Amino acid sequence: MKILTISDVQAIINILGLESFLWRLVTALETDFRRWPEFQKSVRQATHYAHGVIELMPCSDQEFYTFKYVNGHPGNTGHGKLNVVAIGQLSSVATGYPLMISEMTVLTALRTAATGGVAAKYLARDDSQSLAIIGNGVQSEFQTIVLAQLFPVREVRYYDTDDKAMTKFATNLSGYPFALKPCRNIAEAIQGAAMIVTATAAKKKQCLFTFDQVAPGTYIQGIGGDCPGKTELSRELMQNAKVVVEHTPQSLVEGDIQQCSAADIYAELWQLVCQIKTGRENDTEITVFDSVGFALEDFSILKMMYDLAHEYQLGTDFELLPELDDPKNLYGLLQL
Numbered sequence: 001m002k003i004l005t006i007s008d009v010q011a012i013i014n015i016l017g018l019e020s021f022l023w024r025l026v027t028a029l030e031t032d033f034r035r036w037p038e039f040q041k042s043v044r045q046a047t048h049y050a051h052g053v054i055e056l057m058p059c060s061d062q063e064f065y066t067f068k069y070v071n072g073h074p075g076n077t078g079h080g081k082l083n084v085v086a087i088g089q090l091s092s093v094a095t096g097y098p099l100m101i102s103e104m105t106v107l108t109a110l111r112t113a114a115t116g117g118v119a120a121k122y123l124a125r126d127d128s129q130s131l132a133i134i135g136n137g138v139q140s141e142f143q144t145i146v147l148a149q150l151f152p153v154r155e156v157r158y159y160d161t162d163d164k165a166m167t168k169f170a171t172n173l174s175g176y177p178f179a180l181k182p183c184r185n186i187a188e189a190i191q192g193a194a195m196i197v198t199a200t201a202a203k204k205k206q207c208l209f210t211f212d213q214v215a216p217g218t219y220i221q222g223i224g225g226d227c228p229g230k231t232e233l234s235r236e237l238m239q240n241a242k243v244v245v246e247h248t249p250q251s252l253v254e255g256d257i258q259q260c261s262a263a264d265i266y267a268e269l270w271q272l273v274c275q276i277k278t279g280r281e282n283d284t285e286i287t288v289f290d291s292v293g294f295a296l297e298d299f300s301i302l303k304m305m306y307d308l309a310h311e312y313q314l315g316t317d318f319e320l321l322p323e324l325d326d327p328k329n330l331y332g333l334l335q336l
């Protein structure tokens, strides 16, 4: 069985280059969303605490089964720890044997951004030149880079309640070919933005901006409203925009759409990818991808990393499982 550590993930991304890694990932996600009916899907199993959540996220096709262990602890960053950490496993459906265990903290940020990219392809205006990023923590650079890769972004307007996060964001993205505009508040950041990403972390119902603050034609990618009682976008906005979710049963509990009902959901993302439903239909409608993170996205990136690890001979093969001459004699292993 293979173990992929953070060093292996870094090595794979360095070999391919972040840009082509992300192209490959957007394509892999779109391919898997296109075969949505082939997957066994379920809502994630979430264990809630007053200060955060720990979740297990399974998904399977006929060949591979994956699951991710992931948390969300908004208070962690105040104590020098990440808000979100994750580990994933990919197994063979034929035998049930685990094939790979992988670090998934970086992979979660990458797959969340790339999934947003897939949604934006269908929901944002092709000529989107200005992007606003509200919340400049861990996810923010990944979100920016994917959208700037897919759209002709010339200006990125950004705001965080934490000045240090804003400085870090600007430093990390200083080499990219778009102008960085720090803003003093959310209203300033979203002014004139064709695309808005909300990536804040607070375990409460927030309203980052109101419906009447959003210009016609805007695309909103909401990733921080992803738990019961944890929202970023107002009910009025969700009821008046064209809202797309990943998996309705999970999103109705966890997404910003938890404030509304199933009738307020326009489509699931796979329906746009399969062209069962039309994405953006004109330059004036306001569209929302209410992302909570679905297990299929983890499946896609785990499978892609498994293939890449073999292609580049990376990762470490570990004997974590017993190898037996007689598969009925497990006890024999203990006879030293």
Ligand SMILES: NC(=O)c1ccc[n+]([C@@H]2O[C@H](COP(=O)([O-])OP(=O)(O)OC[C@H]3O[C@@H](n4cnc5c(N)ncnc54)[C@H](O)[C@@H]3O)[C@@H](O)[C@H]2O)c1
Residues within 6 Å of the ligand: 072, 074, 077, 083, 084, 108, 109, 112, 134, 135, 136, 137, 138, 139, 140, 159, 160, 161, 162, 165, 199, 200, 201, 202, 206, 222, 223, 224, 225, 226, 291, 292, 293, 294
């Ligand atoms: N949808 C998904 O698939 C998915 C995946 C990963 C993370 N997330 C969610 O995305 C959010 C961001 O995650 P992260 O890892 O970047 O967290 P993080 O803690 O690293 O960053 C969050 C940032 O938001 C800022 N913030 C909080 N309230 C704010 C406000 N009102 N206005 C402006 N800034 C504010 C904080 O200061 C912080 O810098 C979290 O809520 C997380 O749960 C969603």
